[in-house]
Amino acid sequence: MSAPLETTALGKRYRRTWALRDCTLTISEPAIVGIAGPNGAGKSTLLGLAVGLLEPTEGTVRVAGRDPRHDPAALAEIGYVAQEAPLYRSFTVGEMLAFARASNNRWDDALATELLAGASSQTRVAALSPGQRAQLALALALGKRPALLLLDEPFALLDPLASRAFLGALMDGVSETGSTVVVATRLVADIERVCERVVLLGTGRVRLEGTVEELLASHRLLTGARRPLGRIRGVEQIVRERYSGRQATLLVRVNGPIVDPTWSVDEIGLEDLLLAYMAPEELQPPQPPEPSRLRWHG
Amino acid sequence: MEFHLDQRSGLPMYLQIVQQVKEALRLGLLDVGDQLPTVREVVGVLAINPNTVAKAYRELEREGLVDAKPGRGTFVAGTLIASSIEHHEELRRALLGWVVEAERAGIDEESIRALVSSTLREALDRRVA
Numbered sequence: 001m002s003a004p005l006e007t008t009a010l011g012k013r014y015r016r017t018w019a020l021r022d023c024t025l026t027i028s029e030p031a032i033v034g035i036a037g038p039n040g041a042g043k044s045t046l047l048g049l050a051v052g053l054l055e056p057t058e059g060t061v062r063v064a065g066r067d068p069r070h071d072p073a074a075l076a077e078i079g080y081v082a083q084e085a086p087l088y089r090s091f092t093v094g095e096m097l098a099f100a101r102a103s104n105n106r107w108d109d110a111l112a113t114e115l116l117a118g119a120s121s122q123t124r125v126a127a128l129s130p131g132q133r134a135q136l137a138l139a140l141a142l143g144k145r146p147a148l149l150l151l152d153e154p155f156a157l158l159d160p161l162a163s164r165a166f167l168g169a170l171m172d173g174v175s176e177t178g179s180t181v182v183v184a185t186r187l188v189a190d191i192e193r194v195c196e197r198v199v200l201l202g203t204g205r206v207r208l209e210g211t212v213e214e215l216l217a218s219h220r221l222l223t224g225a226r227r228p229l230g231r232i233r234g235v236e237q238i239v240r241e242r243y244s245g246r247q248a249t250l251l252v253r254v255n256g257p258i259v260d261p262t263w264s265v266d267e268i269g270l271e272d273l274l275l276a277y278m279a280p281e282e283l284q285p286p287q288p289p290e291p292s293r294l295r296w297h298g
Numbered sequence: 299m300e301f302h303l304d305q306r307s308g309l310p311m312y313l314q315i316v317q318q319v320k321e322a323l324r325l326g327l328l329d330v331g332d333q334l335p336t337v338r339e340v341v342g343v344l345a346i347n348p349n350t351v352a353k354a355y356r357e358l359e360r361e362g363l364v365d366a367k368p369g370r371g372t373f374v375a376g377t378l379i380a381s382s383i384e385h386h387e388e389l390r391r392a393l394l395g396w397v398v399e400a401e402r403a404g405i406d407e408e409s410i411r412a413l414v415s416s417t418l419r420e421a422l423d424r425r426v427a
Contacts, residue, residue: 167345175348
């Protein structure tokens, strides 16, 4: 089976601005992948390229081995829920389902109906709550049993209860279809529960990518006395330094155990890790300790 | 049975499921032949990745506690009641000895807890790796 999603040096430019650049990703087996990053990081652009709505400026994107822009067969493999889940508001739920049934060669009516969470087929889309509307959009996308399901900010309009219900329906459906899910979101907390891989985008570039397990295992927080930083055994790279008074807090990427007893070593959560990589402006050059402030000026 | 998860516990979610099954086995709430909830049932309720549940069930299978029957489900194949209680007393005594030693070395309660939980996590991590 070919990889559900593969991009090579993928880039998209709008006039002079690169919305996405040099993005190389391989999702080679079914997985749930979170695309994180602040507004304008390139998340929607990446999804738009993957579904074939946008033409790449450079590089390539393949979905299940096919070009989504130029190979119509690729579209049968893709389920896509755009931001705010656009649907025909004057249709009833039943009409939306009938429409999906008629417009897809492969269609799993039983699954789509199950995922609707009891919304009556007589109800008009306009009368659904945001949570029900999101679940309808999800049911329509998963009913195709796509190889790849793309979700753009699915939680943006949902309250916590509806978010959890949506996530439950998503996982329920995916356990049935085996789809690879790529979900873009600003809020890491939304996806932490389900994602096995994360891609962090920032100003159009991939800042960090890997399985959640690898990323958490390869990063540690070190706390200790502020001092000129030399090499610390076990540290491959210092990602971020923060100072407060005499205390230094380092976020580091490790390549072995840290045995230096002058540093206290802690694990870091996924959300904190991604936030640290989102804010490179906080990267500070090493600074000498401040001179003692208690000085007598006689 | 129904699983519950604590995202803040620091314990990987699949291990939380493994532990809850073991706990139920120890307490006799699950017995040989009982069926565990299907992956689909669990993920719908907990809103977690199907692979997390599959990984937990694989781990339980590796330990000989459950049997996965393709197309039918996952069934309890072993029990923990006898073996665990039999060892409890001995382990408890060894642990008590260690605690006394730690106190003698001047380590306070909080540090003892920290030491135990970090060692435990390290040992579990190593087993996973």
